[in-house]
Amino acid sequence: MSISPFRRFARAALVGVLAVSPLTAAASAQAAERTVTVAEGTNLAVTVSPRDGTVVFDLQGQLFSIPREGGDATPVGDDRLDPFWPVFSPDGRELAIQSYADGMFHIAVVAPDGSAVRQLTFGEHDDLQPAWSPDGTKIAFSSDRAGRAEIWTVDVRSGETRQITRGGAPKSQPTWAPDGGSIAYAAGFTIDSVDLATGAVRTVVPAAKAFLGAPSWSPDGRTLAFLRSGAEGRTLMVSESGTVRQVGTYTDVFPFPARWLSAHELIYGANGRIAVSDTLTGAAREVPFSATFTLDRDRYQRKAHDFDSRKPRQARGIAGPALSPDGRAVVFKALNDLWLLPIGDKPRRLTHDQFSEWDPVWSPDGKSIAYASDKAGTEDLYVLDVASGQEKRATSLPGAEVSPAWSPDGKKLAFEDQEGGLFTVDLAGGAVTRVLKPLTTPGRPSWSPDGKFLTLTVSAGQRNQILLVDVTAGTSRTIEPSPYGSVSTRGDDGPVWSPDGHWLAFSQDSVITLLPVDATGAPTGPSRRVTDEASDAPSWSGDSKTLLYLHNGTLRLTTVDGDAPRDVPLDLTFAQDQPTGGLVIHAGRLWDGRHREARTDVDIIVVGNRVKRIEPHREDRQRAGWQFVDASKLTVTPGLVDMHNHQEMQAKFFGDRQGRLLLSYGITTTRSTGDPAYRALEDREALTSGDRIGPRFFMTGEMLEGSRVSWEFARPVRDERQLTLEMSRARELGYDVIKTYQRFRNDWQAEVTEQAHEFGVPTTSHYLYPAVSHGVDMKEHLAGPSRWGFGFSHEGSLSGPYEDVIQLAARGGMPFSSTLFSSSSLLADDPAMVTDPRLRALYTGTQQQALHAKLLCAQGKGPCGFLDGTPERARKDVDVIKRLLAAGGVVLAGTDAPLDSTAVGLHLNLRSMAKYGVDPFQVLQSATLLSARQLGVERDLGSVEEGKLADLVFTEGDASHDVNRLMDVRMVVKNGKLHTVDELTAPFRTPPPGASK
Structure with a gap:
């Protein structure tokens, strides 16, 4: 197997560390192979070849095939294909799937034996739920590429895409009418159909007190099968001539289209089984299967924990560092206090108490530091005079006030409250003004040099985007840090406005990036990187020439031109607190x-x-x-x-x-x-x-996530170069565990696990398989949110998990x-x-x-x-x-x-x-x-x-x-x-x- 670019980069990065690591070749990670055979499946999807009746099903994100009468299952492709929603082409020569192999959902086709994978759709969009046209030349799918869920088609040969629906309720789960003239789809509480020639929309199944989904036309076009989800569970229904009735007795029908074997026979997944129901007679049977998974479970030497030594250790937990306007000092939080570091000298404590301090920031004249502390019961803002050590309390609102930012004239502080609201406080009179209503876990604010705007990072469009706020008008707009890009985190990673107003500095793709802007914050050109190492928490000098940032626990300085960085020495150590009695x-x-x-x-x-x-x-x-x-x-x-x-x-x-x-x-x-x-x-x-x-x-640290991100403590990863930086951060900051999140690629998860195990650290995620096959150590939640959303999980259905989940977890040791x-x-x-x-x-x-x-x-x-x-x-x-x-x-x-x-x-x-x-x-x-x-x-x-x-x-x-x-x-x-x-x-x-x- 060829070595990925990430693997090559990571290997090179590890050379120096492994030279002094307690790990030896004999103690390095070794795979222990196990096999697990199951005869039940949780949320399995089924499709049938029109050529020979071969049944292909998706079980735990792995495709398997069995003969039409059932039997031992044969794997189709490997477990990194990450397939979903499989459906045979009309001639049975290909399978269409929704694949997440490259980090976004795209439509792909694959041969029935798993070979000849060919991706049909591309880009920073989620393309979902493929459905073949009757002539096999096109595939309909649902996509957010127009900004909301609409139905599209892709030409199987040319790759040309076409938008079919526009406006109204979000649309998903298309199925093509047998005559090729229309496409039906789920629209929440109804199932609608669009005429491809005229664009006319009609309702095929009217609204009921339930969600309707997964429609599928019969070969003769007279009957529409669909699923109904309500208090009774999820059942298989058919609609014919305006009459709706249930098919079969299953109440945990899995959320995929039932596939038609004939004009009156349907095959589908339900209650852990592959079921076949006759819509005329009501007769039902099951297609038995036995599927075997091969798992590689790592044996490796775990990271050592020294709970007894009193030997001094270098403090690397430097939170929220800020460079002084004159570029000669740094203020930061460490060891539960605020510290002042004159560059080239030793740090001294600015606070020394049991209480919690946060977010120190310099005043524009460099004479004062504002910060948040709970010394009065909950977090309030304080202003400390650096020379005299005298301080005054700036806020005393109910709840918490955090994330202070000085206005350019030094007369106000912007801040956020516990609900994510944005405010200003006048330091002379104490008047507090609301600027914006609560946001979802925003980043820290930063002022424009003219004091007219504030900028901060917010969640928008499943990415960490930059919000520009007109302070007087209370209006705001978002801009992208780069096309489809995200600020690394919604915390200390910026954006920070340069004092001369020409730049916004932030961490993106885990390196310090500069975006040129005008006086309103509008971009005037593309962003550019000024570091090439893992970089966080940028702050500016007053002349806008120098940037301070964190690199894996070390303070560093660079210039706006991206000159070679230099370390800011920090002699700050601590020892374990040990009782002597x-x-x-x-x-x-x-x-x-x-x-x-x-x-x-x-x-x-x-x-x-x-x-x-x-x-x-x-x-x-x-x-x-x-x-x-x-x-x-x-x-x-x-x-x-x-x-x-x-x-x-x-x-x-x-x-x-x-x-x-x-x-x-x-x-x-x-x-x-x-x-x-x-x-x-x-x-x-x-x-x-x-x-x-x-x-x-x-x-x-932050959960490693794909290019779309929701939580403020997730870090979007977009390429293998960045993934190498993430592993360097995890190793050098001494993580105790690494978590990969919902939209992280399966192949990257396997690579991260192998790397983490080499320095003794376990990994965890929200996924059972293929994580359990690739050595991931643990799974979070019985059935947690996944890349398919909160409504679907391979580890749980309406009736709970089936034996595939139980056996893979128990016998796989997860x-x-x-x-x-x-x-x-x-x-x-x-x-x-x-x-x-x-x-x-x-x-x-x-x-x-x-x-x-x-x-x-x-x-x-x-x-x-x-x-x-x-x-x-x-x-x-x-x-x-x-x-x-x-x-x-x-x-x-x-x-x-x-x-x-x-x-x-x-x-x-x-x-x-x-x-x-x-x-x-x-x-x-x-x-x-x-x-x-x-x-x-x-x-x-x-x-x-x-x-x-x-x-x-x-x-x-x-x-x-x-x-x-x-x-x-x-x-x-x-x-x-x-x-x-x-x-x-x-x-x-x-x-x-x-x-x-």
Whole structure:
């Protein structure tokens, strides 16, 4: 097999690192091959050859073929074709598919044996759901190439495309009438048809109280088969002469067109099977199949974690650096404080407290720094005089104010609130003016030199585009950073307006890019790159000649002309925070995480940060030099792990409260599944050094995404050159995991996994297959959103997953995270959870309101949100978990917080599993020992055993048998340090002195 350009670049980049890596050739990743054979499929699509009756079906994104009567399946093509919606040509010589092989959905044709792949459509569009014309010369498809979903056709020989429909409801899932004169399609609640000669549109199937889709004309053109999705499930229907009736008894018909075997016989996927139904007699049969997957599961040496050394480490978590107007100093956040670095000198702390500071920015005259801090309870803006150290508070609104930006005259700050609204505050009088209503997680604002405009990054058209805001008029417009391009992230990556007004600087494709603009921000020419290495967080000098940026944890300077970069030396180190004393903990009950039954009346002796001994309790122990902890009426368990958390997503608004909240609920370890890289690294280093209170943090950077992006913590990747940069960032910043997201290509996912394993780091994604075949370590969610949207998943259908999912996950050794949003329905069982004193002290007002809304939903007293669940949904979700566990699979407790309720969500996940039938022992291990094993730290974490790290939770009741008692936390030990819940909540139970909120 030829080596991809990415592979060659990445190999070259790794040479220097591997020279000093603990990995050896013998310990490098080695593939362990496994085979898994299944006879059921989840959301499989079926098509039949008109030549010989061969059945081809898409199972887990892999095409298989079987004889018409069924049997052992033969793979068609390899698993990187990423096919979808297969359909045979009228002559049976080719299959049309919707393929994602190149990073966008395009229409392609392939021979029935998987050879001779030929792509028909191209460009930065999604072309979906192919349907052959009766004469085989054209393929109809749905596409967004006109800005919305319309029906198009492509000529199979010439590749010429033609738009067929215009206006009205979005259109999808076309089917060609047998006479070739019209195309029917789904239009939401109706099925319509367009006459190709006249353009006239008529409704074929009128609206009903259900969604209609996947139409398919019979060979004689008299009958239209389609799917109806409603409360009864998804059923197969036919419409003939205005009469609509159901075909077959299946209620989980998979969302693809049924294919006609004759004028009255249909073949389709449903309830895990390939079904055939006769529309005249009602007779039904199934076509049996047996499909075998071959999986390569890597064995590799995991990254080493040193939890004990006090050796100084270089701080690389530099968040939001800003170059001073004179170009002589840098201000930034690191180790939970703000720092001032005179270039060529040593840094000094500007703040030194437990609170959280964010987004430092220089005033135009270089004399002051504005920043956000939660020192008064929630995030407010402050202005610090650099020379005197004196500061004043600039805002005191309810909620949070973040992302300050100085106006050119130094009289105002622009800022954003917790909802994404854009404001200005007059520094002299304190008047606050709203500029724009809330946006979806925008980037930080930057002023034009004349003070008339603000620019920031926003989500628009599934890309990170540049918003230009007229401050006086309150109007805005978006521009592309380049055709179909995105700013790298909606965070610290710009755009930043140059002081002379000629440029917008931002990171795009992970390098610093300059866009020439006029006084209004309108582009005056194409953008150009000024760096060629992984580059983030640009800021300007006052003369608009110099740019500061971050390269893999190092501050660098370049010029507007793109001169060779030079390092800004930063001598800033930290050491792990390690206790020096010892604890003697008298535990009334100890569930150690490894054994089913708890031990009683024991002493846990902790020396430094590790458990030294566990012995029967003795009243006569020597007390001198020890801290004694009376937990004789409590149960001690290992610290809990949240395996799916976006810890930086609301960190600006949480501030110092987030870590305290997690610990107060017994969560001593979190694992990120996508966060802004430098903010995540700063968090991990601050927690490690003890400068911030909170759990251990296994971090990652932005999720690696395709060219279309939704979340602010995803990073769009457009080519192999950039992918090499992403791997350099992951390696040099020391990621603990790499996550690839929805629209990331399958072949790139395989390459990333191989590279990550070479430096000991696991990968994860939202996909089971082919990820499990390519060594990806874990899957997030039982059935999460995918590149096909929220409404479809290869891992779940209306009736849940079938045996293909269960067996591939269990026998393939791919753990799933739980992320049971449906578990919020359990709030109705214990409404007091919502008024817990910990939440009153440590949740933001917005979070308290959101959790209360979930309670009202669970009680049937209020509307339910998109992610809220029902008891029935929770029961079904846990049934999937039970099936996975019964098959030998692994499910790990995770929440997707803060999309779900931070801290509370983990306990709801655990309670939901226990309530609906998972063994409490398995429930507890999902958040302790099994999670530690997946993190690669089972020797140090996950259980209470001699020699392991002292991460302990103290609860009322017997949590080893009653999972509900896990929430009754009284104390927690993290890394050998004892914290009581009262101590953790104290700073925020009463507003700090001088606070007005």
